[in-house]
Amino acid sequence: MSWLPTLPILDWGRRYDRATLVSDGVAALIVTIMLIPQSLAYALLAGLPAEVGLYASVAPLLLYALLGTSSALAVGPVAVASLMTATAIGGLGSSFAVGTPAYWQAAITLAFVSGLMLLAMGLFKLGFLANFLSHSVISGFISASALIIAASQMKTLMGVSASGHDLLELLTALVAQAPHTHLLTLGIGVAAMVWLFWTRRQLKPLLRRWGLGPLLADVVAKAGPVAAIAVTTGLTWALDWQQSGVKVVGSIPQGLPPLTLPSLDMALWRELAMPALLIGVVGFVESVSVGQTLAAKRRERITPDQELVALGASNVGAALTGGFPVTGGFSRSVVNFDAGARTPAAGVYTAVGILLASLLLTPALYFLPQATLAATIVVAVLSLVDLGILARTWAYSKADFAAVAATLLATLATGVETGLMVGVGVSLALHLWRSSRPHIAEVGLVPGTEHYRNVQRHAVRTSERLVSLRVDESLYFANARVLEDRINDAVAQHPAMVHLVLQCSAINDIDASALESLEAIAHRLKEAGIALSLSEVKGPVMDRLQTTHFLKDQVHSVHLTHHQAVMALAPETLG
Amino acid sequence: MSWLPTLPILDWGRRYDRATLVSDGVAALIVTIMLIPQSLAYALLAGLPAEVGLYASVAPLLLYALLGTSSALAVGPVAVASLMTATAIGGLGSSFAVGTPAYWQAAITLAFVSGLMLLAMGLFKLGFLANFLSHSVISGFISASALIIAASQMKTLMGVSASGHDLLELLTALVAQAPHTHLLTLGIGVAAMVWLFWTRRQLKPLLRRWGLGPLLADVVAKAGPVAAIAVTTGLTWALDWQQSGVKVVGSIPQGLPPLTLPSLDMALWRELAMPALLIGVVGFVESVSVGQTLAAKRRERITPDQELVALGASNVGAALTGGFPVTGGFSRSVVNFDAGARTPAAGVYTAVGILLASLLLTPALYFLPQATLAATIVVAVLSLVDLGILARTWAYSKADFAAVAATLLATLATGVETGLMVGVGVSLALHLWRSSRPHIAEVGLVPGTEHYRNVQRHAVRTSERLVSLRVDESLYFANARVLEDRINDAVAQHPAMVHLVLQCSAINDIDASALESLEAIAHRLKEAGIALSLSEVKGPVMDRLQTTHFLKDQVHSVHLTHHQAVMALAPETLG
Structure with missing residues (x-):
């Protein structure tokens, strides 16, 4: 393997044919339908305008298609990285308030710094560093982050304001605000959640029983979130719910992703360095683990150091086109794989789909209730919560249990950054403790x-x-x-x-x-x-x-x- | 072994006889003569009044004699712990300026907190934690500390003011002050240093050739520093050098060590926690290594967890009697052993000797030039510098070399606390890196x-x-x-x-x-x-x-x- 990064596209591009084009195209359609609401929702979760989610879904997909080694990984905004972005910029102080241009600029800079770090790790073959984030720590961290994200969406579902970066802060604020719950907003959110859980679990089998072909049933079922958006947006417009106090997404600028530059303020870079590293490494570990799982099913092989280069370039690309930190998403990659994506070209077609949406679709989203997007997030993240890992590690190894439990509790109690560092610290300390007492x-x-x-x-x-x-x-x-x-x-x-x-x-x-x-x-x-x-x-x-x-x-x-x-x-x- | 600390004195006290008394007494005499100038000098190095060095040499010796397991370890102020004390309190801010009661109080508190930590480690059998301070790290750290201490004494030898906690700061300040060098002070200091190096290397063989018995030759040779003090003090008094600008120790209060209490300000405890831990652990590792070397020569055995209890109690004792952080000194313990100390009772006799000195001798030290004490320190610490460790570890293992070199350079460049933490960090990182690439x-x-x-x-x-x-x-x-x-x-x-x-x-x-x-x-x-x-x-x-x-x-x-x-x-x- 040469020191220079390779271009995997030179390999699969040569073998591209019409059957592959059809497979990739269908997968891209399904993933695009799934990504539009998710992108908007994760941008809001990160404290950014909704359209930034669309911006962050174009350039990264194209760059990953060029540089990545997984045929099915779909790159873009994901829940945990969005939460970590909000935490990182929230920690910068009052000159970076949510909604200000400074906040967006900081998110762009975070993606840029994180991307540079991943690129450097890839070029210097430092991918092994990610091995120190053990499976136990990652499991505990993802579950805790998902719980924090779900809690953070409650305020939008209830139509109140509340903020916090850990579970206790969030729950305290929510309890205090409970009397001010906006019932219509809550109704929209709960209805959307019930619908989303139902389409996720039951719609596809039902459609098959009604005689739809498997592919069509899949496309229709995956469109569940889109239907939720269309229906709640239509009702809000028709019944003038905005006047009744339902918060909507509002006007989203129409057009191509803007060309942007990160801040070059070195003091800001220094403050963002640790969050950028954590976001990058967590995203890399998640991406590689999804990528390896999917690759093994087709007896393919992914190259971790090349993945670092691809994810690094994706984040730099996001930063230069108005986006925020991105990585390979678990559910969208599985959907992409199941829908038949055969090459990274599927990612290119998805990017085109998102681009068309941001050019044409955004005016139609003015009356989209924020509660609908919150419902989308809650349903997506609850599938990431895996508390069974506590029981499984308890049975196998008390040290691994301790690492999972420490990460989970520290993340819930103190937020994502401290939680992750506590987890890594505890797992390393336990390893050192064991090796310091040789048998x-x-x-x-x-x-x-x-x-x-x-x-x-x-x-x-x-x-x-x-x-x-x-x-x-x-x-x-x-x-x-x-x-x-x-x-x-x-x-x-x-x-x-x-x-x-x-x-x-x-x-x-x-x-x-x-x-x-x-x-x-x-x-x-x-x-x-x-x-x-x-x-x-x-x-x-x-x-x-x-x-x-x-x-x-x-x-x-x-x-x-x-x-x-x-x-x-x-x-x-x-x- | 029971959970409760043991009292080794119950063991050796039962077998105490007249021959042992004579051996211990002679050793105590030699060590007392050696300790008086050292104690004064190390107190000044720590930024404290000279008499504090005497205070810190009484209670710790008594408590170690009661609780310690080494028959030859001599506990008291040592060079590296004194430097670390100065660095720790120097980092507390302007309300703890050198010479103020607040500074002394902080030193007392530092000894107290450090002592409590050592006691806790001993009672909970956590001595294994000290194993993470590898031999390579300790070697690099001690050598770098000794160089910083030697550099810090140059200002006293030159009769100028300069301050700094790392080598670069100190050398920059010294170069700037060089034109203001006080030549008479420099002359006293250089003469004392030459004398001390000569007595250390050449006096004892010379005395033996002159026909003195081995024991008497030893006592006279060990009195070299005392002679330097007596002569320079006498000359300063007779020739009125103080009027010419030679800085002297000045009036030292006569009397028993005072009873003191540590500050109970928890904010101060929190700020001193990390330095207290580092001072305690470094002192413990050094003490145990000296103690084990000496014990092996007599086929005795020392118990690390009991040593933690003994050193912890010694530091608490120092804190309650006006002292500052203490530990087992290398050179004085070797001297004690060579002079024939058979039981910890030798420490008791040494304590009595120091007590008599602080009751009777202090008025005679008014005209003692500070440059003489600086010369004592320089000669003592230069024997701790072992740059050969770089060549030896280079030959055996590049990873160990990297740990030594990183500790040495980081300590010289950033001071003792950061240097030590860098060393521990580098050695752990290298270990993890190696174990992450299994053969x-x-x-x-x-x-x-x-x-x-x-x-x-x-x-x-x-x-x-x-x-x-x-x-x-x-x-x-x-x-x-x-x-x-x-x-x-x-x-x-x-x-x-x-x-x-x-x-x-x-x-x-x-x-x-x-x-x-x-x-x-x-x-x-x-x-x-x-x-x-x-x-x-x-x-x-x-x-x-x-x-x-x-x-x-x-x-x-x-x-x-x-x-x-x-x-x-x-x-x-x-x-």
Whole structure:
């Protein structure tokens, strides 16, 4: 693989034919119908004018089609990144109030900085950094974010004002505002939600029973949100509900996405750096995980470092065309895949569809109630909540449970940024804690084999003169002292010991601090009349030890296999 | 070991006899002579009145004698903790200016908070946390701190004012002040330094050649700093150098250490929490390492968690008697040990000596030039600088070198607190980076044995039908994806493969994220017509896998030894 980013389009473009065009076109139609309300809704969630959602759905789709390696990933505004955008800009202070040009400019800058970071990670092959966001942390984070988003939409559904970036703030504000609930708005919102849940679960089977073909049934069912929008918009216009206090989307400028530039204020960049990184990395991890799931179904393969480049370019593209942070969406990608998208060209056709909508459709959305969009968001995000992960990790591993629970609670209690950092911190701390307490087992010979296992778990042969310890972890600064303690204990327990053999099959590395500990151990063993030997030292570890005083002067002998060590030093073990 | 702290004095006190009394007494005399100038000098380094150094040398010695497990550790003010104290209080703002009662009160509070933290770590057996401060980081940190301290003393030696908490600030200020150097002060300082270096290196051998007994030669040589103080004080008094502009220590209150209380201002505690933790942990790591080195020479054993209790109590004791943060000093402990201290009672006698000095000696120190104390500090700290660690770690491990170099440079460039945190951060990041890229080797049978080694390093037998991979690291979120990639590569390289066996001898843990990866791997292998088996799964890992869908439904077979797996699945490997 060359250092330069590749252009996957050169590969699939060559094989493009008419059947692929039809598949991609149908998928694009379905995704476009689904994306229009979602884009508007997520822009409002991010605190931006509704049309910004459409702007953010054009250039990113085109750039991802050019650079991405997944044939089905659909890029655009998503719920969690929109919430994180609102939190990031909300934290900048009063000169960035919602609705001001400064707020929009900050969102553009956030997308730009986030895009540059992803591009840099891709070009320098730093995609592995995303591995530190464990599956447990991501699960807890997404569920908590979805709950916060759902709570944040309640104010729009109730027709009141309330704000907050964590669950407690939001719920407190909502309870205080409950007496001022606007009942007509609430009615529209609840009706839309019920309709959306019903179309999502029941409409498609019903249409099939009524005799529609599977493809048509799918298109009609996916149009459920569009129908909700059309009906509530029509009623609001016809019955003049705006006069009764129902908040509507209002006038949306008609036209192409504008060309925009990010702010070049370095103080702003510095403030947005951490949110930009978090939004970028969370979006990348989600995209790659959706992309890999879909790719595996077709035995295709996606390249994480190339995905970083594609998502980075998509965000830079969003920033230059008036948009805000984007990433690969879960539900739209699955819809795209199920609807038959075969190549990234489906994304190009979707972009054209959105472009036509922003050119032609926006005047028709003047009377669209904001409560309808809030209902769209609530239904979309509730499918992201997976509290079952708590039970599953509890059953498998308490440490993973702790990471999930800490992320979930911290995100609910303190908002997305702190929550995510707490999650990463807790999962790393738990990993370090475990590796700082290495498992060290005394082993003996399994009769009839050349194999050595834990004396506490197997019936094995041992000798009083030779003690075998197997160290189940690489030795580094945080666990070297534990080895010293364990060996001191072994010396105290085995008064007849004259040989100590460390079975090093699980030691992949010995750092300089651990080497000092080994030297101290060897020195003390020598004074107690015990010779230290090593067995099954791995190649890379041996290469490094060759240069040391420890191996030359302090180790009695080194053996290829543990059995050879025992046969040479204490043959009586064989019986 | 019980949960309650133990009282080591109950053990050694019972065996105390006359010979031990003499040994301890002589050691105490030598250490007292050494400690008086050091204590005064380190108090000035911490920005405190000189007598505070004496106060901090009494109660801590008594409490450590009661609670500590090392027979030779001498506790009191030390150079690095004094520098860290000055940095911590210097960062509190203008209401804590040097020389004010608020500054002293903050130092007392710092010792108190640091002591409470150490006590808590000891009582909750959290001593293992200190293991995360690797030897490489500590080495780089101590060397850099010593250079900063030496630079900070230059202003006193030159008789000018200059301040700063990192090397660049200090050197810039010194260069600016160089034209105002007070030549008489500089002359006193340089003469004292030359004398001190000479007595440290050459005086004792010379005295032995002159026929003095080894003990007397030692006492006289250790009195070098006292002689420097006596001579420069006498000259300053006789020649009225104070009138010529030589700064002197001035009047030191005569009397017992005062009883003091820490501030109970919680805002101050919060600001001092991080410095208190760093001072406590650095002091603990240094103390334990000195204590263990000395204990090993006598085949004694020190208990790290009990040391935390002892050092914590010493710092609380310092805080209640007008002192500032203390810990076990390297040079004074070595001197104590070499001079024959056999039990912690030597510390009690030293405390009595310091107490007598603070009662009787302080008026005689009025004309002591500050430059003499600065010379004492420079000579003491330069012995802590060990830049050879850079060459040694470079030869052994580039990662350790990076940790040392990062700590050294960050400490020199940004001061002690940031430097230490950078060091810990870099060493943890390097560890995580390495463990996120596990070594995975394809292995084959070593002919004539039942042992399997890396095909790239050994002449081994393999089969086209069965591929054996040995994973050299526990599987967790940060490295699970690497395993997926490596297995995909192996599948591509071996078209005839029908069995893949993972040799799990080095896998000590599989977390929930890694389990998901294994499930994905097994799923993909199955679709490619390859059966996944495991060998040499460790007991604790097997216990956990037993509960999973992965082991029940996706794994073809599990074998006790890798050889058994190969014999069962591909016996042709044996030839």
